[in-house]
Amino acid sequence: MTQHLDAHNVQKTWQLEKPQKRLKVAVIGCGVGRAHALAYQALPDHFEMVSICDLDLQKAKKLALEVGALGFTADYAGLLEGSDLDVVDICTPPHLHVPMVIEAIQAGKHAICEKPIAACLKDVDTLIALEKISAKRIMPIFQYRFGNGLQKLEYLQKQGLLGTAHVATVETHWRRGAWYYEPEWRGKWATELGGGLLGHAIHAHDMLTKILGKVKTVYAKVATRVNPIEVEDCAAVTLEMHDGSVVSLSMTLGSSAEISRHRFVFSNLTAESNTRPYTSSADPWVFTGDSPEIQKSITVALEDFVEQPDGYTGQFLRFHHALLNNTSLPVTLQDARDSLELVTAMYRSARTGTEVQLPILTTDPDYNSWLPTSQ
Ligand SMILES: NC(=O)c1ccc[n+]([C@@H]2O[C@H](COP(=O)([O-])OP(=O)(O)OC[C@H]3O[C@@H](n4cnc5c(N)ncnc54)[C@H](O)[C@@H]3O)[C@@H](O)[C@H]2O)c1
Known part of the structure; x- marks a missing residue:
């Protein structure tokens, strides 16, 4: 069983150190895989690209x-079978994703995998169990986490400066036309596994x-209004969080002006x-800040914030560090599970017209699949 050290002990300057080992990596799939490959190329001290598949x-x-x-x-x-590889x-x-991750782990490689890592919570739990008994690690992709704007908010949160959360709004208003659905696998439950709530927002x-x-609870309405596809491309969702705050989510793939936007309202500040x-x-x-004093505290705190690489480069750099130092991965299977539990709840709420309470239990039929029963 793998032992993980506390990631918070990591020095802020680690990314500047020349690492002791280059990890041998292969990228599988050349769509968004190109962006992954460019990120490894930008980290030549950390990764050696052995193959593109x-x-x-x-x-x-x-x-x-x-x-x-x-x-x-x-x-x-x-x-x-044949390559001297550390990571696929x-x-x-x-x-x-699931069969390819399992094959990689069984072949003795670490696996990084694009979202969504699995087609249901049961499959994520299978991967969690596999990782526990393996010497190898599995890292889902959530590269947006590492943007320095969001990182600053997390930093202010760690300094205890936010106060209590009141409300948040999140808009994912993107644009996808017929060209996007040309690859056979997109737009279908069986292969894309979901629409904008799963794949984009x-x-x-x-x-x-x-x-x-x-x-804590989820109420969702979904619609397919932009493209002639099986899965949803519009959604409006209300969340109640465990801390009591409430959230509105809005997603469309038909926005002529594309934006992503987060607005968090806390008692001490709005982000x-x-x-x-x-x-x-x-x-x-x-x-x-809610007062000049709080604004000053924010400014002073952010003077100590250390920017780190973001996007795929930021996630792969942190992955390399975690592997070599036996610390927590920057994105874990539990993180992916939490996000897929929310997806499961959103789809169930939209289908039943009811508010859904989390957690989704292992006895719940949706635990085995969020796909429509006709699939
Ligand atoms: N994190 C992000 O921001 C982000 C962005 C885009 C896509 N994605 C995710 O990445 C994944 C791929 O999406 P995409 O847009 O790159 O798709 P894509 O269709 O553009 O590319 C997929 C590639 O995989 C190849 N492929 C398929 N089966 C294969 C196999 N068995 N062995 C080797 N190669 C195989 C295909 O030939 C194709 O070139 C999806 O899960 C998608 O949701 C994530």
Whole structure:
């Protein structure tokens, strides 16, 4: 059983140190996998890209040449068997994630996996159990967490400056047209596993719960209004958090002006994200204190805030550090489980027209699948 040290003991300057070991990594899937590969390329002291894998060998070759990977292949099983690899980074369509992560762990590799890591809570629990008995680690992707705007809010929270939470609003208003649904797997329950609540707003909702903690109740309305797809592309959701605060979530994939926005209202301050759709967790965020004294405390506290790399680079750097120092991963399977529990509750609420209470129990039928029963 793996022992994990307390991540808070980590020195702030760790990312500047030249690491003792480069991890050998392969990226599987060349869509968003290209962004992963570029992030590894930006960390040459930490990672060596051994291979790029895609069923489309031309795509794999092109990306391997672009990022300077040592090789390329279309054969995932062969890659796991034959290569001297530490980590596989899985960026394939959602329905393939669980079997590919399991194969990687069984082959003795650490696994990084894009969201959503699993198709139901039961499958996440299978991965949690597998990680516990394995010497290898599994890290889901939530790269939006590492934007320095959100990190500043977390920092102020750790300093005890926020007060009590009153309310929050989260908007994920993105745009996806017919072009987006050209790949066979998108827009379908069986392969995408969900719509905008699972595939797009999941980042913004993870950012929300990172600050406000556990969700208590969920009431959701969903609709498919933008594209002719099976899954939802619009949603309005109300949450009651365990701390008593209340939250409104709004998601659409049909917004001509794309934005992502978080607004947190605490008794001591209001925090507002920037509204750039894909970098809303980065600076600038605006923190407005409830009095001149609180504003001063915010300013003084943020003077000590240390910026760290964000996005995929930030997550992979922290992953490398966690692996070499045996500390907690920057995103854990439990984090992914929490976000998928919220998704499960949102889908159940939307289907039944009722408020859903968390946690989702293992005896609940939705524990085994949130897909419609016709699937
Ligand atoms: N974190 C984020 O911000 C973010 C952004 C985009 C996509 N994603 C997630 O990443 C995953 C992939 O999405 P995408 O947009 O890159 O999809 P995509 O269709 O553009 O790319 C997927 C690639 O995987 C390859 N592939 C499929 N099966 C394979 C197999 N068995 N072995 C090797 N290669 C295989 C395909 O050929 C394709 O090139 C999805 O789960 C998606 O939700 C996350």
